[in-house]
Amino acid sequence: MDAFPAFFPLAGRSLAIAGEGEAAEAKVRLFAGSPATIVRLTGPAALDPASYAGMTLAFVAAADDQWAMAAAEAARAANVPVNVVDRPALCDFTTPAVIDRGEVVAAIGTGGASPMLATMLRHDIEARVPEGAGRVAALFRAMQDEVRGALPDAHARRRFLRAALTGPAAEAASAGDMEGAKERLRAALFDTPMLLGAVQYIDARGPADLLTLRAARALAAADVLVCDEGAHADVLALARRDAERRDACTVDQLAELAGEGLTIARLVTGTAWRTEQAALDAKGVGTQVLPIAS
Secondary structure, rough: OOOOOOOOOOOOEEEEOOOOOOHHOOOHHOOOOOOOOOEEEEEHHHOOOOHHOOOOEEEEEOOOHHHHHHHHHHHHHHHEEEEEEEOHOOOOOOEEEEEEEEEEEEOOOOOOOHHHHHHHHHHHHOOOOOOHHHHHHEEEEHHHHHHHHOOOHHHHHHHHHHHHHHHHHHHHOOOHHHHHHHHHHHHHHHHHOOOEEEEEEEEEEOOOOOOOOHHHHHHHHHEEEEEEOOOHHHHHOOOOOEEEOOOOHHHHHHHHHHHHOOOEEEOOOOOOOHHHHHHHHHHHOOEEOOOOOO
16 A cells, blocks of 8 residues: 555635646535635745645645745645645645545545546446435434444444445435434334344455455455465455454354354355355354355
């Protein structure tokens, strides 16, 4: 990872946009509808460090290289990170291609190397992110304290939220019925029976692009990873960073983990897993194959 992506909260923050012309206007449009206060700086004011005091971020857009450099230096003198349009060498951070769904924001960056590639990828991903995704996120933000209070155990809470994200509450929020969504989520919170764990078998020989979308999603959601020797690094990289990782487990140990309601991603590279799956089935443990080569 050559650059670390980070999200800056914009509510109550001020952003400086220095310069004039279409590039500066494009930055203004980028933040249209955001809760941030946009401060336009032109002329001598854009070269004065005092103009940037209290800003969270600064953007500089200018055709003149010397002016752009001077404005960037002024922002840095005020300890404000700065982005200079089309001049990666002058940037403290680069601006990604953004997918804006309100509470849900996705960003694709190339470190300034190929903005056109980032834009192309944004269009591909944007088609997969529903318009109502931001409203679904807003629902879970609004109900966060209630869910946490009712389900203090992190694993139980994660299982509930995983199911709720594809349930009636999420559907209502996506359609714009936020009050109905809250009622449905609250009802599910107190009426949903204990969710059982499962062992999901995933072919980990790699590379990762051979995985089905279903398998990739299961891997990203799993609570525990149990890996055969030789699991491909690209496959492992798709798992949650905070998922517990184990090199080996007996059938009894897998059954015990599933009995605790945990979802186990069983990353396999051979064929011995079939005997293991049969033993788990005999114990009444739910298993899934997502899918796997024979």
